[in-house]
């Protein structure tokens with residue numbers, strides 16, 4: 001409408017973005033932790049000797065990452081010394097309150113689990129693995145709820161958020177494991193016979209297969225999300241425009257989808273490259289960069305459009 | 310107070326049933342607003358709001374081309390929502406709603422996680438750069454408790470801001486709500502704002518198309 005083309009906001013107060021990069025990094029680290037924990041437990045439950053090393057690596061990664069992650073949250077507080085209040089004044093309707101407990105219980109169970117994995121106690125490591133899985137899933141699912149329940153933001157306020165976060169946890173968790181595993185192979189490759197190397201490579205290729213599957217699922221969910229945003233209420237359309245054509249398009253289309261999704265998919269499915277350790281390593285790195293871009297786009301991009309101006 | 314858009318009878322019925330408890334709200338009659346910012350200034354002075362942040366301000370929009378052009382004013386403040394997302398999401402219950410409907414923040418309790426800022430659909434909250442906690446409009450609860458009007462209402466030279474008890478059918482706010490077409494901001498959020506506007510402009514309210 002011509003008349004609204006001539007509409008302007010003359011004055012309003014400056015718009016701020018309350019939750020920034022620290023929160024995006026926090027989401028990213030929890031993602032990695034939850035993802036690698038689940039992989040560890042699955043590898044452990046399968047019980048096959050070839051999966052043993054994977055179970056061990058991931059058992060260490062999971063609690064390690066999750067001890068760093070909440071530090072981001074505390075640093076981001078305006079009143080850092082008051083963080084203990086999170087455990088005293090509880091609000092059952094706030095996902096952050098759920099998180100305070102999940103972020104305490106989950107690393108605990110992950111540490112106990114890792115202890116039993118390393119001491120070789122089969123039954124107990126399985127038990128704590130099984131206890132830990134719902135915790136790992138909730139620790140990541142709840143971060144999706146943090147965004148989904150802030151309903152003023154069109155990009156966040158969808159039931160898909162927790163699901164999307166879980167799938168991307170899977171994606172980046174597997175990618176991280178592949179990176180660490182290949183790194184370990186290169187480091188310790190000297191003493192190994194060619195047959196052993198072949199076996200190890202087969203294992204990496206298996207993991208790459210799972211990675212491809214989860215990237216496809218992730219891309220499908222993102223497609224659904226954006227397709228609905230583009231046809232939804234005006235604020236949703238606006239944020240869809242922001243991430244596909246506006247300021248966040250380079251991060252969303254370029255880094256998240258193309259670099260972190262399409263290219264690794266091509267690399268890991270082309271027969272000429274898919275069994276090459278170097279390619280697998282590079283593809284996994286790209287995937288991890290893509291998921292970090294996703295966190296950034298969701299957290300910061302989601303708040304980019306002013307609500308009151 | 311649920312059915313303000315509905316019939317008057319139904320409205321006053323529900324009002325009578327809750328006679329005892331006050332429920333504070335504001336009506337902003339934009340037919341009277343001249344965009345002088347007296348309310349913003351009064352708020353700053355009364356609440357010692359630091360530079361660069363605002364508890365209440367007057368958004369100005371403009372439409373059309375000369376000679377068919379006009380400016381629209383939209384004073385903004387906390388809506389003291391019936392279902393405040395900020396309170397629902399505050400992890401330590403530092404944000405709370407009083408029995409009289411006023412939404413407040415306990416500054417000694419707020420940990421500054423800023424989740425409420427991200428949650429409020431009206432972007433009415435901010436971090437006070439001096440106190441380092443979140444804050445927002447309080448409807449001047451400290452004045453109300455002493456029987457005074459909020460500072461912005463007190464300062465408005467054209468009486469465009471009217472404050473009172475929405476549960477009292479004889480209050481000026483109730484009468485205005487009964488006799489005028491009113492709007493709230495972002496009704497679709499389900500927050501049930503307690504700040505009502507008479508004559509608010511679509512573009513000013515919705516910001517964009």
Ligand code: SF4
Nearest residue numbers: 387388390393395429
């Ligand atoms: S306007 Fe925002 S800050 Fe005020 S009560 Fe509603 S949700 Fe909370």
Ligand code: SF4
Nearest residue numbers: 399419420422423425
């Ligand atoms: S910033 Fe303060 S008031 Fe807001 S949600 Fe966090 S603790 Fe509650």
